[in-house]
Amino acid sequence: MGPTPKPNERSTPLPGHAGLSLALAGLALPVLALAAWSQGGWRLAAALAIGAFAGFALYHAAFGFASSWRLLVRERRGEGVRAQALLLVATSALSFPLIAYGAGIGLPAYGYVFPFGIAAALGAFLFGFGMQLGAGCGSGTLFAVGGGSVRMLVTLAAFVAGSFLATAHLPAWHALPAFPATSLISRLGPLTAFAITAAACCAIAWFAGRLEKGRPSEAPRRPMGFVFRGPWSTTVGALALALVGIATLLVLHRPWGITSGFTLWGGKIAHGLGVPIQTWPYWSGQMEAVERSVFADATSVMDFGIIAGAMAAAALAGRFAPHLRIARRDLLTAVFGGLLMGYGARLAFGCNIGGLVGGIVSGSLHGWGWLLFGFLGSVAGTFARVRIGIDPAFPATGRAATD
Secondary structure, X not given: OOOOOOOOOOOOEOOOHHHHHHHHHHHHXXXXXXXXXXXXXXXXXXXXHHHHHHHHHHHHHOOOOHHHHHHHHHHOOOHXXXXXXXXXXXXXXXXXXXXXXXXXXXXXXXXXXXOXXXXXHXXXXXXXXXXXXXXXXXXXXXXXXHOOOHHHXXXXXXXXXXXXXXXXXXXXXXXXXXXXXXXXXXXXXXXXXXXXXXXXXXXXXXXXXXXXXXXXXXXXXXXXXXXXXXXXXXXXXXXXXXXHHHHHHHHHOOOOOXXXXXXXXXXXXXXXXXXXXXXXXXXXXXXXXXXOOHHHOHHHHHHHHHHHHHHHHHHHOOOOOOEOOOOHHHHHHHHHHHHHHHHHHHHOOOOXXXXXXXXXXXXXXXHHHHHXXXXXXXXXXXXXXXXXXXXXXXXXXXXXXXX
């Protein structure tokens, strides 16, 4: 379900890449851990380890939102969507009581609960559309970069640029009408909130299964295989990522997020180039974060861990294969898709991880709004891929070309 090089992509693999990537990952992880520890002690070092495990799991399970949603629309194949529903239920089963009662037992945790209105709906739509052009979601972009995709490195750079650009306009966007932030956990209690969330996720899984009824199975069931070489099944991947979400709550006291790190990277670059971001409302209260080490930011540390973990997974599987040539169309769609994802993520309070998953496992209604409008944007992006020639016309049967 994650991005992989296309057969018609004119590319040249680098020789000896697998051993080199394993050595780089093996060197990078302890160096990153020391840097994180120096800035935030054991907590940031633990965040790096959680991120590395996430990257390892994302790569081996090929767990992504962009291709899963595209396959559901193009071919009515729902394995990936069912795995996402499992991820939400498994995480919520522990996150809801932690958010409600954790402080009383020495395990404080807070959720991502935000308003949802015109700006967030548009942002989620733009993100969904952009991830189909960029061929990866927030988490998918990072693990694909770790797996050696130069195209996704371009997407990531544009993602960072789009995230930063949105900060110049956020006050105007946030002034638009929106429903107030609403927490099901606070209003209904964790048990009732979980029952409603689980029921909604089961309905999504049932609908995905209903769509593919009577069609050939998406792929042969993938066993766990050798844990260090993969591939992992999407079910195992979903459960592994649920562990990532719970571990993040326990260590950082808040849900897993990705794109706020991208925004910070953009702010640091702009500040270093002399852009007066301190005069922008978004950055006026965040200049301390801009001026201190990037390793003091927990989200950035986890993002670095995802890349390093995915690199190690790709190397152990013998599939790390960076490609130096990118077709012009792929370059343009990577840039445009990345810009849309970055801009949309800031409007919608995060990407598919921080906005969608983070919102739903926090019991926030904005997570469900993100899901609806993000999926609609993904549907539009799936049709756009056909119009610009990335994918062939919708097939009646058989697998579609995937990135």
